[in-house]
Amino acid sequence: MKKELIDITPHKSIMCKISQTGYSIQEAISELIDNSIDARLENEKIVINLEIDDKHILISDTGKGMNKNVAKDSIRLGYSSKKEKLGEFGLGLKTATSFLGEEFVLKTKQKDSNEEYIIKYNEEEWLKSGDWFKFPFMIEEKNNDLHGTIVEVSKLKVDITNELLEKIKEELGRRFAPFILNNEIHLYFNGEECNVPKPDIIEDSKKDIYLKIGKSTVKGWWAYQLAGYNKSYYGFNTFRRGRLVTVFDKIGLTNNQQIKQIIGELEITGVNITHDKKGWVKTSEEYKEIEEKLREYFKEYEYKPKRLLTGYPASKGKVIGTIRQVNMFHSGNMEKEIKKVNKGDIIVTAMTRPQFLIAIRRAGGIITDLGGTLCHAAIVSREFGIPAVVGTNIATKVLQDGQKVIIDGGEGVIYEY
Template identity: 25%
Template sequence: MYSVLFNKAEESSQLAGAKGMNLIKMTKNGLPVPDGFIIQTNALARFMEDNQLHETKEDIENNIINGIFSDELKNELTASFYELRESYASVAVRSSSASEDLEGASFAGQYETYLNVKTEDEFLGKVKECWASFFSARVGRYKEKMKNNHGKPLMGVVVQGLIESEVSGVIFSRNPVTHDDGELLISASYGLGEAIVSGSVTPDTFIVNKDSFAIQKEMGLKELYMVSQAEGIAERETNEEMRNRYCLNDEHIRELAALTKKTEALYGFPVDLEFGIAENTLYLLQARPITTIDQDKEAAEEERDFMITKEDMNDFWLNMESNIEGPISPLFSSLIVPAMEHGLKKRSEQFPIGVTIEEVKQYRGHIYSKQKGGDPTEAAKAAEAAEELFPHLAERMYDILNKTFLPFYETLDELSAASHTPESALNAFKKLKAFYMEAYDEHFNIVFPQLLLNTKLETMYQQVQGDTENSHFHEMLTGKMNKSLETDRHLWLLSNEVKKNAALKQVFETHQAEELQETLAQTSDGKLFLDKVNEFLREYGWRSVKSHDLIEQIWAENPYYALSHIQNYVRNGYHFDNEFNKTIEKRKQLYNEFLQQIEDEAFRKEYDRYYQWMLNSSVIRDDHHFYIDAMLDAKARIFLLRIGEMLTDSGVIDDKEDLWYLYDDEIENALLHPVPLQAKAAKRREVFKEYELVHAPSYLGSPTAEQLKAAEDIVGSVTEDEKNTEDHIYGVAASSGIVSGPVKVIRDANEFSRFSPGDVLVCKMTTPLWTSLFQDAKAVITDTGGILSHAAIIAREYGLPAVLGTRAATDRLRDGDVVTVDGTSGKITIVSRA
């Protein structure tokens, strides 16, 4: 017998091949598997015997494809094919090697799959191609690499009824990113599953808790889908409506989760599955063991003491994404996590802001803090003690910057330019690590007293206005020049120079941003202008494309970023000074109107005293970010690239920018004792990309209502508002005003070109790089961030209504939806759907 039905075969049949054995097992245990049959491995042996072929024969693959079926073999196989075709319009033909899917040696993607097979000739031809794939060069290399000794031609073939899937995907019964057995991960998109398996699409991702069935979602682009046609399969582009919604509903997600748990229990070890959904029915198409168990164990052994463990999960950990957008690279984690813990623990005790930070750790590349409530009595005493600092907070910050930070940046510049021995590079690297500890001690030494002053003034404000409206309070603190605004103003002044020069203006109006530098370099006027841009970058270029990390270019490395901002000013006609003066006038008007509401003259004078201190210190938020958050990482990047070059030269890594995927101790060891770390860096880069695709939870553990309230007072909304409905989304009222306009969801800087004047900006959060969009935006909506976040501050400076910390906007809103944004009440109304 050369073929056998799934439901008639023995589960232990070695003649079925690994894939076939899995399908037999699933069918026999009642899982929803489409009907099919196995062409057993003895069929290939018979075929080779009939054609006098041996596996060592030269050009064996072509000989198999050109071989002839004996009547006996052909008749049996085609009889099974026609029987299956009575129930299905077409079939899928897949290889099923005895070597395939063995633990530790997954051959996924090494053999062949053929879909929408309808005719006898096509069926027999695809069977031969599956057999030939056993001998292909790429499989041979893979077997050699895996030291797999299954050299005999033991190739079975699975023939399965083709499900015309409306949605398909893959499921991992253990989260492959975090190696968490308590979670499963689903990747899904439209059409047949080959689009996902081949990597042709960016799928939707769903992480499901295997106990509670709670779901985390991340929307993919779902660029295309595959469908059957008269012959073979074809790619189709998804339309906007398909791209802008999840391809699976919660009911299907939970049903798939239940099937996955059942399958995992059947096998007794983690599995990955392929599934399809047709006419609202779920089918499991394949199952295989997760074959990276050993590698996962190795990854677990690399965990550092600043990573959250399973035991830690019992505590309340708050995602600090409103301050540091994750994920962050391994090297940056080594520097920033210990530094933030040191600074937060020390300064939250000295300047209590409502909570005390106990620990800072990393989870899935994101930074979390564990907090405890402060003693109100001690907090009040500490706040009173801090009052003596209030009159000169800004001057105090500049004094710290001049004494501590700027001298070290000069040292870093010297270290970046110097020639290093391994010993001197190690010494310099340790200096940088030590300075990060000092820097974030001073960071919170600067920030926390201002937060206390802000809290004091806001409490007084609410005594007059009540606690329902806070946006005007913060708008009364706008219109003070800071480093972000100063940077924007210099870019605007450079754009004015462009407008005055007809040749330069034509370049900026007719070329793409990516072409500007090369085009300008071709003329004398263009070269002079580039000199001015580079002069600007020497002072203002110390900011990264990605704030708070080392992995992306900084402005000083590439004039493109400044040139693109200048181009935006040239095209949109924005007049910085006029708009800034309007902000100042609005601030003065709001403040005068507020003072008139205060009848008690003594209270009015006291409020004005605190207000003037707060207005003077309002530069702290942006200036500390410019000089500490951005500049330290930027200067560190330039120096660390030198170490990356040294490690590349000594064979530790393949490229200097692989350095970001090593931890600090590995770098220290490798400088003096070079060992190959290419594989580790490559694996971590891959994991980092996976972290980028999946939402990290806003918090971990089971906090009390009081803990959540204390957290929200600091970082903004932690959970989605319970008042949300199908037509309304609520968040933090961050900048007043009411406008309506079309939504544009922008997920990262690569999508800036999609944004148009008059759009409502919807995003997860913003950093200083996003400021150019505020010039064109009608309003701003974010998932994360509170009243003191970057998005809130810049929206108020630009006079834009803003609702922040919605926790739902990028999931609920799609490009083209028309919304009304009420930045005074924190309410978003969905007027119409695209």
């Protein structure tokens, strides 16, 4: 047998191909933000600035910057010096930049250094004349104590629209929520600070959850939301080391939650993620165990509330509220009757009357015994934008004053809470 040693240096095109991971723009940008977060200096809040228009995507940070060797290694595929950080595969910088554009410039500087290191990558040039052994690396003298890293991507491969910019901003706030809420990072997007969107949950249903399964842990909270227009927007935002991995993850949940849907945030440890950081390694034992434990846990909480009553759907929307019986035939003081209705209450009455208007303004919804989709209650509730179910025949008899219910005005159904 003869033995030869052969050269298996990767083909140059691998540099461009690695970007084909099926990122969304937000996911690619998140890789760059991950790098900035990983470069935090101890006890110093990092400022991460994103500037995006239809020609450039620029991200700068006030992190520790790179020394010469790290800077040289940063462009190498698969090289990473990190442990227990957001990065670990040594790919993000390269995959994200080459997904976003044909060209990028990286500039980095450390505080005590008077040199700035510059790396320029251009896809076309690389494919034509680039060489793994002769990649250009620039050093520029800089006499200041600024520190941090800038990555500017140009010749964009992605389409940036105004609509998308809004979406990116919102999603980044959600993705990096734990870091923002813990005051560890300042994240700016085109000059505006990214905020964490507040989930629309039923406040008093919120519960903390902590599960320990072997070496893995699941920690976070969950709550109910009323099933909205898009029925699959439920499940968990899952995080790893404070960084979002999946949104609306149905781990441990069934696929058809109705009316009261479970949403929440879970920080998961002890399970690996895929190298594009888009998901958990679902085939791993650890993942399967967690999934099973969560399924057990949520079994009793996943249910469709019982229908109490149906009528004509008069004004759409879903709310939870407390039943307030208002007697339209009240012979005494009508004003007093109307004052019983507090903000957010659900008015239950045989039929609404013009005198009810003040109360309706405060109400969360209306249920009537009589009338159809053109009755007074129906018209007024649509005008005020509150849900209403009319013509139930028996609401005043079966619903108790003070009882909490869910009213679905679009379907014409009242559910138990």
